[in-house]
Amino acid sequence: MTLYYSPTSPYARKVMVLAHEAGIAADIDIITGSGTPLDAGQAPVAHNPLGKVPTLARPDGPAIYDSRVICAYLDQFAQSGLYPGGARHWDALTLEATADGILDAALAMVYESRLRPEDIRFAPFVEGQWLKIARSLDMLEARWISYLAGPVCIGQIATACALSYLDLRHNARNWRDGHPTLATWHLKFAQRDSMRATEPPA
Secondary structure, X not given: OEEEEOOOOHHHHHHHHHHHHHOOHHHOEEEEOOOXXXXXXXXXXXXXXXXXXXXXXXXXXEEEEOHHHHHHHHHHHHOOOOOOOOHHHHHHHHHHHXXXXXXXXXXXXXXXXXXXXXXXXXXXXXXXXXXXXXXXXXXHXXXXXXXXXXXXXXXXXXXXXHHHHHHHHOHHHOOOOOOHHHHHHHHXXXXXXXXXOOOOOO
């Protein structure tokens, strides 16, 4: 399998953290490259018409894309059990969706500052995206700590990658303020070998 990947993409990082946790990271070849909505750059458009990473080329079928699809595929491939069964299954998927929503909002903020000319940037849009993140952080702190403390699954992987991306791109916002238990959980989870192996460049 070949993963089209960017070292600063939190979605691609989520895929590789899962691959490490599943014990199959060494089975995946990595090709680095990415683009933006304004310039496909080195994005894998031949495999993914959306021009996004991560994209996974596989020998037994067409390439698959979207980090949630790839993670589910790799979990099934490795039979790693990182998608729990029973009621916990739906909790895991909801937590992953929340984490990915945090990333969607955080990336929109980055695009607004990096891709839009300064004279037409819209500050209320940026603050609206951060409000989505802030509400999600509040919910994680109030509702999800006991789940996060449980067995490792896609929910924790996605959440840890989302919080780490906030550190990378929005550190000045200090997401830890008001979320002490979540911050303590993240500090511990970030020490896992899978997280250390996928740390983005500073």
